Amino acid sequence: MNENLFTSFATPTMMGLPIVILIIMFPSILFPSSNRLINNRLISIQQWLVQLTSKQMMAIHNNKGQTWTLMLMSLILFIGSTNLLGLLPHSFTPTTQLSMNLGMAIPLWAGTVFMGFRHKTKAALAHFLPQGTPIFLIPMLVIIETISLFIQPMALAVRLTANITAGHLLIHLIGGATLALMDISPSTALITFIILILLTILEFAVAMIQAYVFTLLVSLYLHDNT
Amino acid sequence: MDVKIGELPSWKVMWDFTPKGIVGAFQRGYCCYYDKYEQVCQCEERGRCWGFYGAYVLFNYCLSCKELKCERPHKHHQGETSVDGAL
Numbered sequence: 001m002n003e004n005l006f007t008s009f010a011t012p013t014m015m016g017l018p019i020v021i022l023i024i025m026f027p028s029i030l031f032p033s034s035n036r037l038i039n040n041r042l043i044s045i046q047q048w049l050v051q052l053t054s055k056q057m058m059a060i061h062n063n064k065g066q067t068w069t070l071m072l073m074s075l076i077l078f079i080g081s082t083n084l085l086g087l088l089p090h091s092f093t094p095t096t097q098l099s100m101n102l103g104m105a106i107p108l109w110a111g112t113v114f115m116g117f118r119h120k121t122k123a124a125l126a127h128f129l130p131q132g133t134p135i136f137l138i139p140m141l142v143i144i145e146t147i148s149l150f151i152q153p154m155a156l157a158v159r160l161t162a163n164i165t166a167g168h169l170l171i172h173l174i175g176g177a178t179l180a181l182m183d184i185s186p187s188t189a190l191i192t193f194i195i196l197i198l199l200t201i202l203e204f205a206v207a208m209i210q211a212y213v214f215t216l217l218v219s220l221y222l223h224d225n226t
Numbered sequence: 227m228d229v230k231i232g233e234l235p236s237w238k239v240m241w242d243f244t245p246k247g248i249v250g251a252f253q254r255g256y257c258c259y260y261d262k263y264e265q266v267c268q269c270e271e272r273g274r275c276w277g278f279y280g281a282y283v284l285f286n287y288c289l290s291c292k293e294l295k296c297e298r299p300h301k302h303h304q305g306e307t308s309v310d311g312a313l
Contacts, residue, residue, distance in 0.1 A: 012289045019289075029278060088279065090286040 005172055009165065012092050024094050027081035050077070057219055064119070065226040068219075075104070076215040083164060083207030087200070096165045101157035108218045109153040116225025124225060156217055163210050167203045174199060 086093025116124035128145045181189040
């Protein structure tokens with residue numbers, strides 16, 4: 001059972017060929033673009049959601065920060081749709097792979113940091129030392145702030161990976177327990193089934209929240225550097 | 227509908243003010259709005275969404291079929307002797 005628990009996180013292959021790329025590209029089909037003035041319901045709802053999210057997220061930024069709107073909206077849509085599609089039975093979730101999340105987190109974080117160092121060098125360097133620090137603590141705090149800066153992309157990636165992986169594992173375990181208990185005690189199996197349903201609802205929320213948290217943190221790093 | 231301004235009062239009197247007529251007027255108005263704006267690609271969006279999700283689930287099931295074979299319950303063979311029986 002221990003081997004089977006983690007096989008769902010293995011990268012899928014078909015006849016030796018990796019098809020992860022197809023699975024990563026699949027969510028793009030669910031967001032059709034249209035050049036009509038009045039669209040159908042699906043596109044109208046999607047456009048309304050994107051406008052609502054972008055207004056709420058990009059309101060704090062200045063003109064330079066708002067140039068990242070397309071990037072951040074694409075990020076939240078991609079992570080949200082990938083996480084939600086991963087809740088379908090037997091599906092592979094690309095955001096459970098640390099490599100992919102690091103591939104998203106590191107370039108975005110590095111982009112914000114380099115932007116800050118390029119356009120506001122003094123302000124970016126000032127982030128390494130909080131205001132009002134006692135003089136004898138300065139060397140230690142600079143080291144601590146540098147470490148916390150470099151941990152930011154790792155924390156971004158690991159947070160997303162751990163949350164999604166843990167949720168999927170729990171669903172596997174409780175689903176397996178429900179199946180095993182059906183022959184032994186149907187009443188207990190019913191209780192575990194109700195727990196499974198509640199957990200699935202929670203996972204739907206976690207999928208969307210994690211996408212929002214990832215994008216919001218990148219947005220905050222951008223705000224600090226612009 | 228071509229109604230001239232001078233004929234407006236007589237046209238308005240021709241309306242059906244019964245409850246059935248009023249309900250019918252609202253239904254016709256909604257149907258006009260629906261046909262013009264909402265039924266543009268209705269068949270496409272519904273069929274596409276559920277068809278895609280179903281095909282995606284089936285595709286992933288076929289990929290993970292080999293691993294799932296291990297989880298199927300095996301029937302115990304009746305001819306086997308247990309360790310307890312030998313002791």
